[in-house]
Amino acid sequence: xxxxxxxxxxxxxxxxxxxxxxxxxxxxxxxxxxxxxxxxxxxxxxxxxxxxxxxxxxxxxxxxxxxxxxxxxxxxxxxxxxxxxxxxxxxxxxxxxxxxxxxxxxxxxxxxxxxxxxxxxxxxxxxxxxxxxxxxxxxxxxxxxxxxxxxxxxxxxxxxxxxxxxxxxxxxxxxxxxxxxxxxxxxxxxxxxxxxxxxxxxxxxxxxxxxxxxxxxxxxxxxxxxxxxx
Numbered sequence: 001x002x003x004x005x006x007x008x009x010x011x012x013x014x015x016x017x018x019x020x021x022x023x024x025x026x027x028x029x030x031x032x033x034x035x036x037x038x039x040x041x042x043x044x045x046x047x048x049x050x051x052x053x054x055x056x057x058x059x060x061x062x063x064x065x066x067x068x069x070x071x072x073x074x075x076x077x078x079x080x081x082x083x084x085x086x087x088x089x090x091x092x093x094x095x096x097x098x099x100x101x102x103x104x105x106x107x108x109x110x111x112x113x114x115x116x117x118x119x120x121x122x123x124x125x126x127x128x129x130x131x132x133x134x135x136x137x138x139x140x141x142x143x144x145x146x147x148x149x150x151x152x153x154x155x156x157x158x159x160x161x162x163x164x165x166x167x168x169x170x171x172x173x174x175x176x177x178x179x180x181x182x183x184x185x186x187x188x189x190x191x192x193x194x195x196x197x198x199x200x201x202x203x204x205x206x207x208x209x210x211x212x213x214x215x216x217x218x219x220x221x222x223x224x225x226x227x228x229x230x
Contacts, residue, residue: 003067003199005063006058006064007067009058010068010071013028014071014087014091014095015087018088021091021095022094025094025097028098029098029101032098033101033104035059035102035105036102038055039059043060059105059106060109061106062105062178064099064102065099065100065102068096068098068099069096069170069174070171070207071088072095072096073167073207075089077213077214078210093147096143097144097148100143100144100147103140107133107137128180129177129180132173132177135173136177139166139170143163143167146160146164171204171207172204175201175204
């Protein structure tokens with residue numbers, strides 16, 4: 001269910017709110033921060049209720065953030081003439097920032113849960129997952145900071161593009177992190193974990209195939225030009 005809700009929210013942002021998100025992104029960032037604060041308040045006070053069972057997984061399980069990151073990454077592998085690319089490329093940066101903000105809910109919950117027992121946590125699958133999480137936090141921080149226009153303007157184009165390429169390892173390592181967290185529950189036969197693992201795997205595998213395809217097409221297109229130049 002959380003995937004359906006996440007898809008609905010992202011579709012609303014990417015299509016119904018594309019123009020205001022492009023022109024006035026700050027109110028959207030503030031709403032996202034407010035939702036993260038609401039999630040944190042709910043966790044701290046043990047809120048219950050039907051609405052909470054729908055809202056909580058979007059933040060705690062990082063479903064909404066991962067889907068936003070997925071949209072951002074898939075825009076980069078769509079064809080140059082794709083109408084969907086033309087629609088989403090202008091708000092790619094804003095969607096990325098929103099994804100980072102929503103990921104804060106996930107980071108806050110698991111940070112409070114595991115930081116107090118770091119000494120005993122670094123063992124086996126969980127230890128590797130936590131170490132990987134630290135790498136992801138560092139990568140996300142760099143990507144988030146350099147996504148803001150005030151920072152981008154202070155960097156030359158080549159350097160900025162080089163930094164933004166960190167999005168590739170960030171996205172793939174995020175998938176590895178999610179697999180490490182979900183695998184024990186999936187192997188134990190829990191349906192939610194199995195479905196989540198399958199969905200994440202299909203999405204990321206599709207992205208990798210499209211990324212490789214785009215790279216090969218660019219390589220083929222460059223060969224005639226290189227031959228003519230020679």
